[in-house]
Amino acid sequence: MYSVNVRDHFMIAHSFQGETFGPAQALHGATYVTDATFFRDRLDADNVVVDIARATDVLHRILGRYNLTNLDTLPAFEGVNTTTEHLARHIADTLAGAIHDGELGETARTLDRIRITLHESHIASAAYERPLQP
Secondary structure: OOEEEEEEEEEEEEEEHHHHHHHHOOOOOEEEEEEEEEEOOOOOOOOOOOOHHHHHHHHHHHOOOOOOOOOOHHHHHHHOOOOHHHHHHHHHHHHHHHHOOOOHHHHHHHHHEEEEEEEOOOOOOOOEEEEEOO
């Protein structure tokens, strides 16, 4: 299995609901270093997994929707605890849609899977991995 990884970051504010989260129930900020990893069994006709420049641009555009935003105010996250795990899945699903729509090029539509990893710090991260083919 081949893979290519691109990285970016974004900064958000949010709060959580529920005793589980203790002090994090209050509004607080987070900066996520974000890895998008693309996988395929075989390289495409150009011998690449995915065009790195396109992958970088699309990831940056997706993360830009949330950068410097209070997630609590966005309709997509209304009533949702925007945990690192939940955000990783949301970003992966958004990226999968961009791939399906051809934003990373035609051959990207034949990628096998993707993984989004959100690094909360140098010691903690969460990831979501999903297939792209039925």
